[in-house]
Amino acid sequence: MTASTFAASSIDTPLVRRLIAAQFPEWSGLEVRPIEPGGWDNRTFRLGEEMTVRLPSAAHYVLQVEKEHLWLPRLAPHLPLPIPEPLAKGTPGEGFPWHWSVYRWQPGETLAVERVDDVRQVASDLTRFLRALMQADATGGPLPCDHNFHRGGPPAFYDEETRRALALLHGQLDTSAARDVWEAALAVPFEGPPVWFHGDIAWGNLLVENGRLSAVIDFGTSGIGDPACDLAIAWTFFSGEAREVFRNGMALDRGAWARGRGWALWKALIVVAGMTGAPVDEMTRQRRVVDAVLEDHRRFG
Incomplete structure (x- = not known):
């Protein structure tokens, strides 16, 4: 074979x-x-x-x-x-x-609200981890490319795919507002030195034990570049006070948050538009992510 x-x-x-x-x-x-x-x-x-x-x-x-x-x-x-x-x-x-x-073997269970004592503490612990990762020596690290599906590069790599999803979803959600979020993400390119990022900070790659965040796994999409792709969990998992703890703890500029919303929106749109073959329950969950991203853009964009 x-x-x-x-x-x-x-x-x-x-x-x-x-x-x-x-x-x-x-x-x-x-x-x-x-x-x-x-x-x-x-x-x-x-x-x-x-x-x-x-x-x-x-x-x-x-x-x-x-x-x-x-x-x-x-x-x-x-x-x-x-x-x-x-x-x-x-x-x-x-x-x-x-x-x-x-x-x-890394012990623990994947992150879920019911498995932690305080989601705000998870947000704080995660920012501490991500900031330490960003501060690690990036010399010679892997730049965005095929190995990580261009995480850490500009979200514009997925511009065509995002616009195709918006066209498919016309009339099903506020595509005008979503397009504004996407355009805002493209308008503020990353200009700093490349830093380490994980690339897929999601509940399935975060482990908890005894009610606390205990490990971060699956670095397949990691690399050095723009850390904005690691912000997507602000809308895919956190909400309310926990989201604010995460936002404040990351201490990144408005441009990074605009690009982070772009990364979260791209992934959510292609799922909701049926472009990934995801099951219906995941499409529903990602529809909520779209709503959260649009509301965040209205508040902070």
């Missing part, structure tokens, strides 16, 4: 067992079981009690493997929360065409 013909549906527990047995026989006696949900960019499996295995689900995610193995150990000492720790890098084999990873 070649990379061009490989199907993500072929990634299953028997494949992972074969890869481990062939390449890391010292772990071949450990139980392998899938983690649900297993992710979109990668499929994730538990390996014993202390490790996870992550396999890219398509060729365009493979660049993330080398990036994470190179940079995560360098970033970890500078961050106030745990991040993934690569333990081993697998090679193509057993019918799987790409490199893959073994990580140390």
Whole structure:
């Protein structure tokens, strides 16, 4: 089987067992079981009690493997929360065409309002993490490109896609207001030195334990550039006082927030417009994100 013909549906527990047995026989006696949900960019499996295995689900995610193995150990000492720790890098084999990873298991549950004691504290802890990430040495870091779908670059990369979504949604939401938000995001380009960003700060990549934020995972879209893409969680998860805690803690200028609204709006619009194949409940959730972004623009834009 070649990379061009490989199907993500072929990634299953028997494949992972074969890869481990062939390449890391010292772990071949450990139980392998899938983690649900297993992710979109990668499929994730538990390996014993202390490790996870992550396999890219398509060729365009493979660049993330080398990036994470190179940079995560360098970033970890500078961050106030745990991040993934690569333990081993697998090679193509057993019918799987790409490199893959073994990580140390990170305990915790994905972020949800009912799993935390105080959402405002989560917002504060997250800003502390993101500001530390932004202050890490960016020398030689990966610039926005195909490896992270141009996160950290200008939102204008998705201009055509956003305008297509607006056209599809005409008459279904306030596309005039949404267009104003998008134009505002394009009007204020990032002009500072590139800094580290995560690229996909979302509830599924934030872990909680004992009611507190405990770890940040999945750095596949990370890189150096404009950190505005990390602001989207202000509208996708936070609201009210927690959103204000996050806004104040990030201490970024109005231009960054305009671009951040643009990043959140782009993703929400393409989901609501049915361009991603997302289920109906996700389309409904992203419709609420659009509403939150438009209201935020009316207040602060």
